Amino acid sequence: MLGKGVVGGGGGTKAPKPSFVSYVRPEEIHANEKEVTEKEVTLHLLPGEQLLCEASTVLKYVQEDSCQRGIYGKLVCTDFKIAFLGDDESALDNDEAQFKNKVIGENDITLHCVDQIYGVFDEKKKPLFGQLKKYPEKLIIHCKDLRVFHFGLRYTKEEEVKRIVSGIIHHTQAPKLLKRLFLFSYAAAAQNNTATDPKNHTVMFDTLKDWCWELERTKGNVKYKAVSVNEGYKVCVRLPAYFVVPISLPEEDVLRFQGHGIPIWCWSCHNGCALLKMSALPKEQDDGSLQIQKSFLDGIYKTIHRPPYEIVKTEDLSTNFLSLQDIQTAYSKFKQLFLIDNSTEFWDTDIKWFSLLENSSWLDIIRRCLKKAIEIAECLEAQNMNVLLLEENASDLCCLISSLVQVMMDPHCRTRVGFQSLVQKEWIMGGHCFLDRCNHLRQSDKEEHQRQLSLPLTQSKSSPKRGFFREETDHLIKNLLGKRISKLINSSDELQDNFREFYDSWHSKPTDYHGLLLPHIEGPEIKVWAQRYLRWIPEAQILGGGRVATMSKLLEMMEEVERLQEKIEERHHSQGALPAEGPSLLRSSARLSSLFPFALLQRHSSKPVLPTSGWKALGDEDDLAKREDEFVDLGDV
């Protein structure tokens, strides 16, 4: 289990008692602060985690109510996270404690989760980088998971401010060596916990056996074989040690261009058609090399075009689809819409919300990803064709499209374990460059490395609960992921017609949730994934409402049915006494907020949230607006 280190006990370093003060100006808080009896607040450290710097008397603002409230505490920075100590977590009731993240507390920000740091100087917000000449009175941290933290430093000792601010900036912005990443010290210190139940664990795809198992599961083993030619990464470091290729492909071919130009198997459909991917051959200038490449590829295509292989349709994702830059640009704009500093900002942006969303293009990108995946599903399912995804390194859009296709077509991928295995297969073993795309090493500020590729995929997923994942995900795929289109700038008319027919006919039939699932991709159906993006915004929370209200009713009912089932069982085994009722998962479902289970502590008041910004001009309807209700104008047609 996780180890617990305790810091903050020693002489003079005691943190102030968590003081929860409402509607009091910071000055007043400060005045009262010395009188309160101090109470020990502990910092929980993971095995191998080290405290780097700390500062006392930091005021963490509570986001609602225009930052008028705050809690005093200690801000610390370790080699894993930034943490604020001072919140009284005992306020959590049982239901809430159950859903608390056991590694990352409510006031913890892992270093890799920090997106942008701002300092407030004389009421002005400026981004902070590198060496500072002047230290801010307030620190604002925007997180990659869209949380926003405001830390007031006005009452913190000057040298502590310097230490903590420069510490945080250094540890979240300076380039890092791979071996310095926290997970290595954690792994060294923590005990190795291996999966306990082999039947129900994630397939890691790091052995030949795993691939064979997957081939067998999808009945792809008739035409495809797992190869170990890259064992020890002899051929190529990009490729996994084991992967799957067409049975008739000579293994030497893999060696020719270090795995480039080789059709690599992703998945087989029930009708035997397969989804394949291929990384492009290196770009060559001289005719001789091009000639060699051409004849190599001819050979490859001959192999996979011949029976038993189906006709292959090649889908070039590098040229015919979104660029990584498009995705990155859209996401940067999109995420800004959710990094809300205060209530005023929330309501100011509310009035133009839809155009802001549209300008980000994010939903449009989601829609195009889904559409592409549906097109490919159509080829596999309806046209009995193999599909070969082509991309420069076959490790970005290939991962995205291939895993989306599998989520739509393979119900196994919609179970919790199946989805985890899918991520492992397509993204981890598929060689997606997480280190670069997420810029974990902060090599440079060049945005081009950072791409939020896996996000479109995770729009389809949510937290698994008690083996309920299948139903829940099925539903989510229909309704969350199931929402994304723009200008269909694609291929031929014929393709469009096939796509339309396939899509329309699927949607006109009753859905089998354990079969093929196609998302809706019309404009009105593609909505913001509220539970991810709005979860930290107090203004957006619906008290006692939201989707969680129905989900928890469903869970309650499942439990009741299970209990009844048990009772009946016991009756049959004639064990007279009835079992005591088990604890319910969610007792107080009606009081949960729409942000459950994320923003647990933010539901203090039962006051309604009221928009503060006014009415936008109606434009051309102004003269109508001036008319009286009972004005009768029969001439208006």
Place this chain on the structure above:
Amino acid sequence: MLPRQPARGGGRRAVARGGAAAGGGPWRGRSGAREASSLATAVAPGPRVSSMASAPTSKYNSHSLENESIKRTSRDGVNWDLSEAVPRLPGETRITDKEVIYICPFNGPIKGRVYITNYRLYLRSLETDSALILDVPLGVISRIEKMGGATSRGENSYGLDITCKDMRNLRFALKQEGHSRRDMFEILTRYAFPLAHSLPIFAFLNEEKFNVDGWTVYNPVEEYRRQGLPNHHWRITFINKCYELCDTYPALLVVPYRASDDDLRRVATFRSRNRIPVLSWIHPENKTVIVRCSQPLVGMSGKRNKDDEKYLDVIRETNRQISKLTIYDARPNVNAVANKATGGGYESDDAYHNAELFFLDIHNIHVMRESLKKVKDIVYPNVEESHWLSSLESTHWLEHIKLVLTGAIQVADRVSSGKSSVLVHCSDGWDRTAQLTSLAMLMLDSFYRSIEGFEILVQKEWISFGHKFASRIGHGDKNHADADRSPIFLQFIDCVWQMSKQFPTAFEFNERFLITILDHLYSCRFGTFLYNCESAREKQKVTERTVSLWSLINSNKDKFKNPFYTKEINRVLYPVASMRHLELWVNYYIRWNPRIKQQQPNPVEQRYVELLALRDEYIQRLEELQLASSAKLPDPSTSPAGPSQMMPHVRTHF
């Protein structure tokens, strides 16, 4: 009523083929899973390719919600022709039928036969690969236009274009020869706009019988008694018994105990159309109230009325609070000022010392009408694709919804917190005021979130208090461009839907309930929404001569129930009036588009209903087991349950 020979022959063949295509089902065939929740649904056939022809396309067929009430008027039995079978309500008579081309905006032209009765237009496809059915009450027709002239060329360019009040258009192409278009135009005009032809609205001809009487749902005395009225501070007055105080108010009003009937008469002179402040709702604990009225007649000169000022102060004092009375004027400030020019206005600080006035910035009926028109432009027939979000924003529809909800939240919060009593008005107090009071009451009082409670709310705040349904909807009236028309009630129902979306367990009714109400807002099948006010309804003896919509709903409540409903007393619901949560009501506004159609019911709901059934089954089985074992203990030989009943798979009813 005898069908014409040639039509009958052709029709019979068509049905034989259509029947096969629809998997053997007659025109009523449909599968429950995808049953549309609409009264009249344009039926989308499967993609028109041969491979689809054998697929069971009948599941897209949905007709009127209430197949139970459909009677196939059997004639002499020999001439009975299936193809002539159109759903027929008791009292509904057939007028004509015609072969037409229905120009379906989603699937192109479809040859069909249209049947027109005095209640509906019914079209059935005559093509084998299409099971299309249209079932449209004539009441939804807003406008009928002829398209194309004698010189029109091109296929299907000559015919009729029918604009409906429920977000769709119907286009029929007709033959130029003969007078078929003229006939159809005249017949439709006559029966869709009966008022212009001195004909009765269909509701007066409808002879449907239901096992419950919806007219008894709302009894004002009972409803006020439920609220704990009368009490020491509020009394019921019959001053308006014959509508002599205010002809657009109900007969029975609740007013402050301390205000005499003479006071009320004097206050009436200072309120637009005599709509004096009267109680809508009282908080059961803190006794603050929601009071509704029309604007004061202040005018340009800034007239004052001591009686009105005193009356408002009496209202303020009823809950023994020292705080000021809060007045919410639903209008934008500028409009309220502008209304002074026509004699209206608002309560000024100088005149009303003990009141605080806020404007809620909700726009007038014309703005709302234009906004909805823009919504139709972007969703019908095709959904705007490339710029959906900005197009939606430019309609302002959701912005208006947001403002109405925000206003209602403020009213509810004021009252719920016990800060002060609230007086709500707009100009005449029958549009925005009704929206605000009824939505605030829905937030405050969980009773109104039940099926019957909601019916009472609509009956009370809208129908009895004189929302001008006849003018706003234009029942049976041909003047489609009448500036009095406006989708105010639809906007209210949309707000309710937004709330039910945000609180999916708080309402006893489902989406279908709301859509059914809206369908019959236009259909003219029921008397519920006819006329502008209670006095007019009484004059027309509506409750005696027509059927109530609530009869239909309450006699079949299960269909309209939300399985997730959890009854909670005293819980105030505050929806979040942010664009982040407001959505266009796709299942209503875009329901004619087969591509957009949502899953009905949604998978979570489906699953829940299954579990509910399973639970009931288990409970029953447990009871059986308990009975069996307890009977067995004293004397096994007399046990009514044989040993086989102990087996789990046996389900015997006792």
